[in-house]
Amino acid sequence: MPASPIRKLVPFAEAAKAKGKKVHHLNIGQPDIETPAVVLDKMRNLDRKVIEYSNSEGFMSYRMGLAKYYKDNGIQLNVEDIMITTGGSEALIFGFQTCLNPGDELIIPEPFYANYNGFAVMSGVKIVPVTATIDDGFALPPVEAFEAMITPKTKGILICNPGNPTGYLYSQAELEKLRDIVLKHDLYLFADEVYREFCYDGAKPFSVMNLAGIDNNVILVDSVSKRYSMCGARIGALISRNKEVMAAALKFGQARLSPPTFGQLASEAALNTPAEYFTAVTAEYVHRRDVLVDGLNAIPGVVCPKPSGAFYCIAELPVDNAERFCQWMLEEFDFNGQTVMMAPAAGFYATPGAGANQVRLAYVLEIAALKNAVECLKVALTVYPGKLEIVSENSANHS
Amino acid sequence: MPASPIRKLVPFAEAAKAKGKKVHHLNIGQPDIETPAVVLDKMRNLDRKVIEYSNSEGFMSYRMGLAKYYKDNGIQLNVEDIMITTGGSEALIFGFQTCLNPGDELIIPEPFYANYNGFAVMSGVKIVPVTATIDDGFALPPVEAFEAMITPKTKGILICNPGNPTGYLYSQAELEKLRDIVLKHDLYLFADEVYREFCYDGAKPFSVMNLAGIDNNVILVDSVSKRYSMCGARIGALISRNKEVMAAALKFGQARLSPPTFGQLASEAALNTPAEYFTAVTAEYVHRRDVLVDGLNAIPGVVCPKPSGAFYCIAELPVDNAERFCQWMLEEFDFNGQTVMMAPAAGFYATPGAGANQVRLAYVLEIAALKNAVECLKVALTVYPGKLEIVSENSANHS
Numbered sequence: 001m002p003a004s005p006i007r008k009l010v011p012f013a014e015a016a017k018a019k020g021k022k023v024h025h026l027n028i029g030q031p032d033i034e035t036p037a038v039v040l041d042k043m044r045n046l047d048r049k050v051i052e053y054s055n056s057e058g059f060m061s062y063r064m065g066l067a068k069y070y071k072d073n074g075i076q077l078n079v080e081d082i083m084i085t086t087g088g089s090e091a092l093i094f095g096f097q098t099c100l101n102p103g104d105e106l107i108i109p110e111p112f113y114a115n116y117n118g119f120a121v122m123s124g125v126k127i128v129p130v131t132a133t134i135d136d137g138f139a140l141p142p143v144e145a146f147e148a149m150i151t152p153k154t155k156g157i158l159i160c161n162p163g164n165p166t167g168y169l170y171s172q173a174e175l176e177k178l179r180d181i182v183l184k185h186d187l188y189l190f191a192d193e194v195y196r197e198f199c200y201d202g203a204k205p206f207s208v209m210n211l212a213g214i215d216n217n218v219i220l221v222d223s224v225s226k227r228y229s230m231c232g233a234r235i236g237a238l239i240s241r242n243k244e245v246m247a248a249a250l251k252f253g254q255a256r257l258s259p260p261t262f263g264q265l266a267s268e269a270a271l272n273t274p275a276e277y278f279t280a281v282t283a284e285y286v287h288r289r290d291v292l293v294d295g296l297n298a299i300p301g302v303v304c305p306k307p308s309g310a311f312y313c314i315a316e317l318p319v320d321n322a323e324r325f326c327q328w329m330l331e332e333f334d335f336n337g338q339t340v341m342m343a344p345a346a347g348f349y350a351t352p353g354a355g356a357n358q359v360r361l362a363y364v365l366e367i368a369a370l371k372n373a374v375e376c377l378k379v380a381l382t383v384y385p386g387k388l389e390i391v392s393e394n395s396a397n398h399s
Numbered sequence: 400m401p402a403s404p405i406r407k408l409v410p411f412a413e414a415a416k417a418k419g420k421k422v423h424h425l426n427i428g429q430p431d432i433e434t435p436a437v438v439l440d441k442m443r444n445l446d447r448k449v450i451e452y453s454n455s456e457g458f459m460s461y462r463m464g465l466a467k468y469y470k471d472n473g474i475q476l477n478v479e480d481i482m483i484t485t486g487g488s489e490a491l492i493f494g495f496q497t498c499l500n501p502g503d504e505l506i507i508p509e510p511f512y513a514n515y516n517g518f519a520v521m522s523g524v525k526i527v528p529v530t531a532t533i534d535d536g537f538a539l540p541p542v543e544a545f546e547a548m549i550t551p552k553t554k555g556i557l558i559c560n561p562g563n564p565t566g567y568l569y570s571q572a573e574l575e576k577l578r579d580i581v582l583k584h585d586l587y588l589f590a591d592e593v594y595r596e597f598c599y600d601g602a603k604p605f606s607v608m609n610l611a612g613i614d615n616n617v618i619l620v621d622s623v624s625k626r627y628s629m630c631g632a633r634i635g636a637l638i639s640r641n642k643e644v645m646a647a648a649l650k651f652g653q654a655r656l657s658p659p660t661f662g663q664l665a666s667e668a669a670l671n672t673p674a675e676y677f678t679a680v681t682a683e684y685v686h687r688r689d690v691l692v693d694g695l696n697a698i699p700g701v702v703c704p705k706p707s708g709a710f711y712c713i714a715e716l717p718v719d720n721a722e723r724f725c726q727w728m729l730e731e732f733d734f735n736g737q738t739v740m741m742a743p744a745a746g747f748y749a750t751p752g753a754g755a756n757q758v759r760l761a762y763v764l765e766i767a768a769l770k771n772a773v774e775c776l777k778v779a780l781t782v783y784p785g786k787l788e789i790v791s792e793n794s795a796n797h798s
Binding site: 040046049051086087097102117119229233256257 | 406429430431432433434438439442443444445447448449450451452453485486488489492496501514516517518520521523628629630631632633650651653654655656657658659660661662665
């Protein structure tokens with residue numbers, strides 16, 4: 001299994017810190033936002049004496065609570081359509097193992113969340129990328145690009161919406177194009193919608209569960225990790241109206257016995273998170289996004305489409321090679337004792353060479369730290385030995 | 400993936416309860432013992448504001464605590480030899496996926512824990528059973544029986560010690576025989592030692608980690624589930640001194656991000672469980688075992704070797720077919736409004752037809768309930784239409 005592109009840089013970050021540098025971590029998706037108080041209170045008032053297994057499909061009370069959550073979000077589901085998993089990761093693994101056979105092909109618009117590679121390896125599935133471009137702000141590639149990659153071995157398409165690592169939010173029209181492809185070729189449509197709550201500027205997420213006519217094709221993957229800033233709870237969900245898929249997935253669920261009990265208790269409590277929590281969190285992320293993305297686009301030669309969702313963005317940098325630059329930032333550079341750790345975007349592409357001068361940045365730091373990070377990056381790009389000549393009119397095109 | 404033998408009976412148990420019958424559940428391994436107070440107190444004093452991911456290999460403080468736990472149990476390990484997993488289930492899945500390739504063969508003495516089948520399916524591994532017999536009290540089959548099953552595709556042997564479903568505790572001498580086979584054929588030796596704390600009558604468990612000369616072959620699977628009666632925490636460990644195995648397993652760990660944070664906090668607290676907790680729990684299990692096993696062996700025609708560990712036993716019943724009998728107990732029978740749910744043992748054998756008149760019983764109920772359950776079973780065996788003629792001298796041979 002390939003090493004994650006972020007992890008390769010970890011030793012350099014550790015070395016930088018050992019030298020006394022302050023490293024701003026824009027490389028990871030661990031939010032600093034506090035977990036809702038209703039969750040922490042629930043754990044502090046734990047009223048159980050035996051921490052037992054739950055059902056393999058999860059606690060019924062939590063599944064019922066989730067069905068109401070989805071209804072409140074405009075998605076009609078029955079409890080039987082919902083299976084609780086150990087994080088969104090397990091939901092994807094179960095989805096792949098249930099719907100795909102070794103050797104099958106799965107199309108994913110790239111750049112995509114690098115861990116999909118690991119889940120594909122575990123299931124013997126071959127990922128076939130369709131490239132989304134920074135020039136289009138990472139919009140859905142044209143239907144023809146998908147059609148060109150479909151072979152008799154193609155069994156599904158996987159999207160992440162809003163997207164990690166791009167922050168792009170697919171429109172209903174884009175999703176309907178996907179629906180038509182899925183119907184025409186009888187494919188599964190896997191959708192990772194774990195960033196549903198993080199949509200900005202009035203944008204509303206459209207769920208694949210509301211695409212008409214493909215109930216048996218759609219597999220939704222969800223997670224509480226980012227929604228409630230409780231990545232450590234390891235609670236997700238596999239959701240489908242396809243009864244055969246759910247029955248088969250449950251067998252994998254039974255083999256691993258049950259999802260975590262503590263995490264389910266916490267997640268059920270999280271359903272009572274007040275609306276103000278999300279209002280505040282969304283406002284904070286919008287502020288952070290604007291500081292980071294506007295700051296990046298103000299640096300000569302940097303191009304960063306402004307994302308409508310999640311808390312990531314991809315920026316193209318005027319450098320020879322983003323991985324080399326990221327390593328150099330940690331090893332060689334500092335500005336007032338500070339530097340920035342970013343994720344080289346090449347690791348989010350399956351096509352060799354793609355994204356070589358792009359980085360992914362997560363805006364999971366406070367405003368002051370983000371401003372310092374942008375300042376660092378700006379200075380770094382003036383002194384990096386592998387910087388590229390800048391054609392000045394490029395810089396504003398995509399902001 | 401095959402359905403678990405226990406689950407097939409669940410609808411019948413539900414129907415029996417719906418009719419008002421009291422069903423004594425001897426079919427499952429969910430202990431009724433309370434989780435240690437130090438664990439519940441830890442959760443009630445939760446001092447975190449963000450429930451973050453841990454490292455993929457688990458919290459360092461917990462791994463260090465575990466290393467000390469093993470040292471206290473006579474097993475010398477470095478922190479690097481220990482990776483925290485989401486239950487023992489994930490440790491086995493990672494172990495299989497790391498060490499075995501699709502098509503490889505894994506020898507397991509049968510009867511064995513039925514979920515091993517699921518983990519093998521997930522990894523494309525073929526389980527090859529070597530049969531342990533009730534006449535030998537489920538001792539390790541002779542070396543020749545293993546040798547007869549070894550082919551060029553054989554890559555490992557898996558044992559559970561003390562054993563689920565047999566309760567048999569392998570001696571050091573038996574384990575050394577396994578070591579010799581493993582060395583001779585260069586196999587992995589996977590050992591599931593999650594019942595380590597549950598050894599009775601002065602018996603001491605001997606860990607595969609203390610077998611000399613096969614450090615690179617041994618993969619230990621552990622779990623807090625039964626030890627601290629916290630199955631729902633979903634925390635286990637994959638342990639090996641083979642550095643390549645640990646490095647490869649970590650990649651699977653990274654793909655699923657991290658084991659549960661709440662469960663790790665609870666498990667680290669559990670390391671401080673006072674010795675009296677285990678003394679009391681062991682005394683309780685010994686009492687339960689004696690009530691159940693002595694009670695069973697006092698029933699004409701029933702044979703049940705007395706286990707030295709875990710909290711299961713396998714009994715041979717004087718019936719035409721144990722699965723039919725178990726279903727009949729739920730559907731047709733009651734004694735004073737009570738009946739018993741047991742796990743037909745055939746599901747713990749991979750050899751077709753093996754164990755057809757055996758059941759697995761878990762002594763995870765209070766003494767009074769166990770006594771009622773034995774009484775029920777005794778009466779049921781006098782009236783079951785498919786009961787067998789009993790040859791009287793058989794009943795005492797194996798108690």
